[in-house]
Amino acid sequence: MNKLKNTAKRLNRELATLFVLIVIVVIFSAKEPRYMDLANLIDIIEQAVINGFLAIGVTFAIITGGIDLSVGSIMAVAIVACGQLAVSGLPPVAVMGIGMLLGLALGSVNGLLITKMKLQPFIATLGTCSILRGVAYVITDGWPVLNIPSAFRSLFQNEVVDGVRMSMIYLLLMAVVFAFVLKRTRAGVYIYSIGSNEEATKLSGVNTDRYKIVAYALCGLASAMAGMVTLARLGTGEPTAGQGYELNAIAAAAIGGASLAGGKGSILGTVLGALTLSALRVGLVVIGMDTFYQYIATGLIIVVAVYFEVMKNNVIKLASRRRQLRQRTSPATSSGASADKKE
Amino acid sequence: MREHPPFQRKEGITMEPNIRFDHITKEFPGVKALEDVSFEIRSGEVHALLGENGAGKSTLLNILHGVYTADGGDIWIGGKRVNFGNPMEALNFGIAKVHQEINLVPQLTVGQNIVLGFEPARAGIINFGEVNRRADEVLNSLGCSFSSGDSIEGLSAGEMQMIVIAKALFHNARIISFDEPTASLSNVEIESLFAVIEGLKAQGITILYVSHKLDEISRLADRASILRDGKYVLTCDVAETPRDELVRNMVGRSVSSYAVRTMPSCVRDETALEVRNMSGPGYSDISFTLRRGEILGFAGLVGAKRTNVVRALFGADARYEGEIYVHGKKTEIHSPRQGLSAGIGLLSENRKTEGFVGELDNSMNIALAALPRLSGCGVLNFKKILDNFNKYAQAIRLNLRDPEVLTVNLSGGNQQKVILAKWLATEAGILIFDEPTKGVDVGAKAEIYRLMEEFAAGGNSIIMVSSELPEVIGMSDRVIVMREGRIAAELAKAELSEEIILSYAMGGVGQ
Numbered sequence: 099m100n101k102l103k104n105t106a107k108r109l110n111r112e113l114a115t116l117f118v119l120i121v122i123v124v125i126f127s128a129k130e131p132r133y134m135d136l137a138n139l140i141d142i143i144e145q146a147v148i149n150g151f152l153a154i155g156v157t158f159a160i161i162t163g164g165i166d167l168s169v170g171s172i173m174a175v176a177i178v179a180c181g182q183l184a185v186s187g188l189p190p191v192a193v194m195g196i197g198m199l200l201g202l203a204l205g206s207v208n209g210l211l212i213t214k215m216k217l218q219p220f221i222a223t224l225g226t227c228s229i230l231r232g233v234a235y236v237i238t239d240g241w242p243v244l245n246i247p248s249a250f251r252s253l254f255q256n257e258v259v260d261g262v263r264m265s266m267i268y269l270l271l272m273a274v275v276f277a278f279v280l281k282r283t284r285a286g287v288y289i290y291s292i293g294s295n296e297e298a299t300k301l302s303g304v305n306t307d308r309y310k311i312v313a314y315a316l317c318g319l320a321s322a323m324a325g326m327v328t329l330a331r332l333g334t335g336e337p338t339a340g341q342g343y344e345l346n347a348i349a350a351a352a353i354g355g356a357s358l359a360g361g362k363g364s365i366l367g368t369v370l371g372a373l374t375l376s377a378l379r380v381g382l383v384v385i386g387m388d389t390f391y392q393y394i395a396t397g398l399i400i401v402v403a404v405y406f407e408v409m410k411n412n413v414i415k416l417a418s419r420r421r422q423l424r425q426r427t428s429p430a431t432s433s434g435a436s437a438d439k440k441e
Numbered sequence: 442m443r444e445h446p447p448f449q450r451k452e453g454i455t456m457e458p459n460i461r462f463d464h465i466t467k468e469f470p471g472v473k474a475l476e477d478v479s480f481e482i483r484s485g486e487v488h489a490l491l492g493e494n495g496a497g498k499s500t501l502l503n504i505l506h507g508v509y510t511a512d513g514g515d516i517w518i519g520g521k522r523v524n525f526g527n528p529m530e531a532l533n534f535g536i537a538k539v540h541q542e543i544n545l546v547p548q549l550t551v552g553q554n555i556v557l558g559f560e561p562a563r564a565g566i567i568n569f570g571e572v573n574r575r576a577d578e579v580l581n582s583l584g585c586s587f588s589s590g591d592s593i594e595g596l597s598a599g600e601m602q603m604i605v606i607a608k609a610l611f612h613n614a615r616i617i618s619f620d621e622p623t624a625s626l627s628n629v630e631i632e633s634l635f636a637v638i639e640g641l642k643a644q645g646i647t648i649l650y651v652s653h654k655l656d657e658i659s660r661l662a663d664r665a666s667i668l669r670d671g672k673y674v675l676t677c678d679v680a681e682t683p684r685d686e687l688v689r690n691m692v693g694r695s696v697s698s699y700a701v702r703t704m705p706s707c708v709r710d711e712t713a714l715e716v717r718n719m720s721g722p723g724y725s726d727i728s729f730t731l732r733r734g735e736i737l738g739f740a741g742l743v744g745a746k747r748t749n750v751v752r753a754l755f756g757a758d759a760r761y762e763g764e765i766y767v768h769g770k771k772t773e774i775h776s777p778r779q780g781l782s783a784g785i786g787l788l789s790e791n792r793k794t795e796g797f798v799g800e801l802d803n804s805m806n807i808a809l810a811a812l813p814r815l816s817g818c819g820v821l822n823f824k825k826i827l828d829n830f831n832k833y834a835q836a837i838r839l840n841l842r843d844p845e846v847l848t849v850n851l852s853g854g855n856q857q858k859v860i861l862a863k864w865l866a867t868e869a870g871i872l873i874f875d876e877p878t879k880g881v882d883v884g885a886k887a888e889i890y891r892l893m894e895e896f897a898a899g900g901n902s903i904i905m906v907s908s909e910l911p912e913v914i915g916m917s918d919r920v921i922v923m924r925e926g927r928i929a930a931e932l933a934k935a936e937l938s939e940e941i942i943l944s945y946a947m948g949g950v951g952q
Binding site for chain 2: 282283284285286287288290291293294295297298299300301302303304305361362
């Protein structure tokens with residue numbers, strides 16, 4: 099029981115996101131019972147896969163205190179590059195491997211720009227966002243890559259059981275691995291502590307540049323996965339794909355508790371955030387609301403979710419200040435108050 | 442046009458700007474910063490405020506300027522009781538300050554900075570011609586080589602200070618206080634600052650001058666008042682008072698009974714660290730040795746560059762020249778990583794910004810610098826991390842039930858202990874403590890001293906940078922006194938006294 103309580107405490111922020119998700123599901127199914135059908139729920143997950151990949155990737159960048167605006171463009175480069183490789187007859191698994199390496203490499207370039215050239219993450223990835231978009235166009239001369247072989251498509255599109263496609267399994271696997279990296283490895287601790295206090299981390303003998311590069315590399319890897327899922331799903335490789343997707347990815351991470359100030363966020367939270375956005379979007383379609391309202395609703399969810407976070411912090415701060423005041427006024431506990439001696 | 446002050450003030454401007462501090466008392470939680478301080482500053486004089494770190498000089502100035510409100514007592518200026526509630530009130534009354542840290546807006550021009558907040562404007566549209574004309578007027582009167590249209594960026598520290606002074610004159614200040622104004626200035630700039638101060642004095646402006654440098658005091662000041670431990674000691678004529686008498690009156694603050702050694706000194710003959718001719722930004726020719734089991738104190742005034750030296754030793758600031766030998770072996774240290782692998786740890790002066798990670802809990806903060814040892818193939822070994830926590834939390838007497846408490850929620854003293862535990866966990870043999878008890882409550886202070894002793898007794902070595910003289914004298918086996926980036930003296934335990942350390946640190950002897 100105690101252990102359960104501890105787990106709940108640790109997953110506080112994730113539970114809040116889960117709560118928002120459940121509220122959304124409940125509201126929509128009250129309006130339209132079909133929303134609760136298994137097929138529809140699976141569809142919600144299906145719709146969350148691409149954004150899910152991008153979002154768990156960008157979560158790494160955000161936790162280091164940075165951002166990656168180039169995820170949509172990395173995705174596009176992966177789409178056209180892997181599309182051409184697949185069309186050329188390379189075995190699908192090899193294409194997937196190359197695609198993942200490509201993502202790692204492009205992400206590392208972001209990391210190098212940010213650490214070695216000391217560019218601000220926002221600016222560096224704004225730059226690569228545009229550069230890589232251009233690269234995607236150049237690779238195909240602006241034309242889509244057509245006739246993606248079904249062998250490649252089925253690598254992602256095959257259904258394990260009814261409606262559950264391989265791409266969902268890949269996302270699950272990657273989420274588990276990423277969560278493991280963040281919570282159970284040295285790299286993960288360093289990535290959090292870089293985002294929380296880079297100077298203190300560096301002064302603890304950590305090669306902070308290296309771990310920042312790792313974070314952006316993993317972000318690139320996830321983006322490439324998102325690209326390959328898109329490619330398999332559509333059967334054509336559009337160099338225009340993924341435009342504006344970085345904002346949805348950042349939104350999912352923010353809803354899931356990642357702080358753009360760094361040091362906060364989790365893979366579970368981000369996945370829940372992506373599901374929340376997807377549940378909202380599917381819900382609006384199911385109840386027959388105009389798609390224009392999607393944008394408004396998405397924006398509201400972001401603002402409200404993050405505002406809850408701010409409110410919660412304020413409440414905690416207020417409570418602890420009250421506690422301190424009470425301690426200060428009660429003579430028994432007032433000794434040993436620490437204060438910097440002002441000269 | 443908005444009625445604008447070049448400043449027909451209703452009051453203040455006509456006053457005789459003499460200042461009387463009348464039984465001023467100020468308390469911060471746990472510390473009496475000022476206790477019943479009364480003295481008078483004559484109109485038109487340059488009056489120096491002297492005292493050690495923590496004597497209460499800055500607090501007194503801050504009360505004068507309305508930054509703090511006194512808990513008791515009054516300030517009288519020109520026979521009028523003026524207890525300012527905020528700095529703006531003081532400025533409007535004609536009291537300006539020129540402080541160490543210079544607050545200018547780098548994006549604005551020199552002239553805009555000078556008139557900031559009081560721009561001559563019509564309907565909200567700034568009249569830039571008027572801005573520059575007025576600003577240049579004051580700048581010319583100060584003999585500045587730059588003009589109001591120049592940008593702030595690219596100006597030296599001394600030139601920026603001139604802008605702050607110009608700002609004070611723009612507001613027609615009759616009283617200007619200087620808090621360590623020469624700390625970041627070059628010699629040439631110091632000369633021109635002194636010329637300006639003498640010029641201000643000639644205009645009948647009253648000047649309060651806080652400095653640690655006795656040279657400056659005897660050159661500039663007419664009279665000096667000395668504070669010690671928040672209490673007023675005396676006021677004297679600078680010309681008639683020998684320097685050693687000034688120093689003698691500044692020292693002798695009540696020695697904290699905690700900063701004493703409880704174990705016999707355990708200095709061994711083996712050398713742990715040798716530094717030869719180290720030079721870097723702001724410091725040069727630093728050579729010393731540190732033996733095993735030794736606590737080596739680094740004394741000096743703020744700005745003596747002690748922190749720069751020890752940060753370079755650890756590799757926190759990369760660039761230095763000279764040689765470092767660790768346990769007899771020449772070692773290159775250019776990053777904290779290299780410092781750590783050479784067996785050196787640094788407890789930085791800035792705990793919050795450099796000491797621990799806010800989002801991590803105690804067990805992780807303590808493990809942070811030793812994670813390679815506490816993980817296998819990059820995967821964390823949580824059992825080892827918890828064992829590590831238990832071992833070192835016990836050593837520092839931290840509550841053992843707290844591995845998952847965020848370090849940021851602890852008191853300053855416990856935070857410092859967590860940071861100490863982090864470095865103990867690295868098993869480094871040389872620890873550098875930069876102001877180890879700054880902002881730490883009395884109880885935790887005593888514990889930190891004991892932990893330092895235990896660490897040294899185990900055959901390890903400590904370099905302790907401290908501005909608290911009782912701490913330096915009480916804890917050190919040997920003391921190096923730095924002044925203006927150089928080693929001014931090396932003092933054995935038997936020679937240590939506040940007077941001697943302070944006179945080397947301030948340059949009172951051996952000139």
